Amino acid sequence: MNTKNRKKVIILVMLLIIFIISIFLSVGLGAIKVSPKEIIRALIDKNGTVNYRIIWNIRLPRTIISVLVGISLSLSGTIIQGVMQNSLASPSIIGVSSGAGFAALTILILFPEYYNLVPLGAFVGAFVVTMLIYGLAWKDGLVPNRLILAGVAVNSLLGAGNNALLTFFPDRVSGVINFMVGSLNGVTWANVHSILPYVIVGIVIALTLSDKLNILVLGDEVATGLGVNVEKIRFIFIILSSVLAGSAVSVVGLLGFVGLIAPHISRLIIGSDYRFLFPTAILLGAIIVLLCDLISRVLFAPMEIPVGIIMSVLGAPFFLYLLRSKEAKQ
Template sequence: MENNISIKDSKKYKITVIFILAVLLLAGFILGNSKGTLQVGARRIFEVIMNDDGSAERMVIWNIRLPRMILAALVGVNLALAGAILQGVMNNPLADPSIIGISSGAGLFGIVILVVLPQYQGLVPIAAFIGAMLAASIIYILAWKGGIQPTRIILAGVAVSSLFGAGISGTLVFYSDRVHGALTFMNGSLSARSWPEVGTILPYTIIGIALAIIFSEKLNILILGDDVARGLGLNVERTRLGFTALAAFLAASSVSVVGLLGFVGLIVPHSIRLILGNDYKYMFPASALLGAVLLMFSDVFARTVLSPTEIPVGIVMAVLGAPFFLYLLRR
């Protein structure tokens, strides 16, 4: 056990793990761009990306596969970071944007725009963020009782998730003639996504990664416990609220471009914590990489396993995530 602890605490070990995840990310990028009806070799992928030769490979990769793989990576990064933040803030391995209601809040506002006000579809990212922040605010209000306790946040989050989920169902019932357009949003899908969606989410990802890394030490202090954190001069409630807003920011950006996609924020941070420990200076970059890897490989599986029929990647994540959630709950 002592050897395991010393290895896990080693800086060299942590950097090696991050390097391995980066290699897996490259492998996922190559696999995602090579697999499909049109098979393309690894070397050819980079040739057509660098040079527009007008070939069929160039058209398929540049217009379809490349933006889809980049989008999968960015969504995976955002959801993984959001989950890592929430698990740290709430000191609970079951915390996840989809489980505690933040994704449902973003989803409800996104669905309202898509179904009720489709002429304002460009406002989906803003609406999703407002919905996510509203959900987070309601959770905090319900959980507040002389302070914030992580257990109360989880319970309040489950209730809020159910409430917003009912709102989504009600909206779809009243506008049943427009349900088809919302199905991919409900199931979380990368189908038909391209460069505009990449451009939408990229700023959120850059800002989210930067803020997470800059303030990682504050989260390291927060997970020591409220009393210890206050003793070290940390404003606990302000820090918890700020990190929750950052998690909502990241989750809402993902919901706005691919819809309701669960379990990435649950599986990834918990797995990284088992491998690297609780130091968020390393957890954040490792979680970001593993989130990107997980979603890229899951999307490749979703679009090739029953080719030419495509499964929404949200269904694949649910199949992976539900047993993982039950395993954590059992423990």
């Protein structure tokens, strides 16, 4: 292993340590504090104590969902930025999450009896919007500025659709408020089981095809010359990003900016080699959501702020910083 790759492995190990610490903080802190020793004891000694019930029924599923959602959105953002060759692209900014959200919200408000179809609807919404934006941004190749503008326009249109649903069905608004702002409040083991398969498949496919994406970002002509079926690989990645974004939205709602922040910071600290970029984004995305959820629970405890609000407060300035940096380089 050369020196450059050794440094990347060290960075990954450090992120893994931070990730483990973040998990213990997420499970241990809240309205009731539980020490790491008590966490381990409660998980081992299943005797129905108060700490055991708090950890197993509330804190643990919430922590696992935070990890899975962070992985889903950060991986989706990393893939979208690679396929669309734009570091400002993310599921929330270009409308992919909004597409998933609009489809899921339509089911929740108009067809609540079909709640079990929300994950499928979210995936279909994310996929349709991804393909639409990709088509709008294409003109003899992807045009970065057109990509962002198309995403903003589609995002606004879907936002109007969401607002129309809330306006015409005000009696059903209270049940979807948490979904609209992005919240981890009330998640259960059932939510863990619903999102876990998508995340596992997403991680496996992303890591397996990381070399292909390394070639794809070199440009279509170069990738074709190196024997890569460009359209096939691009389509697989678009499907994958849609599945990941849709699965996350179906569980926590419209949680923004994770897919922008995690990939960009990962690229700054690890480089653009997707063999290392994907694992870094996975760990960093999970850490970001874990810590933001922790802040949402302890900042004004016992009152809880939806994690989507915390993410927006952090993410919006970060996006403006990226936008300024990108303009300064042009």
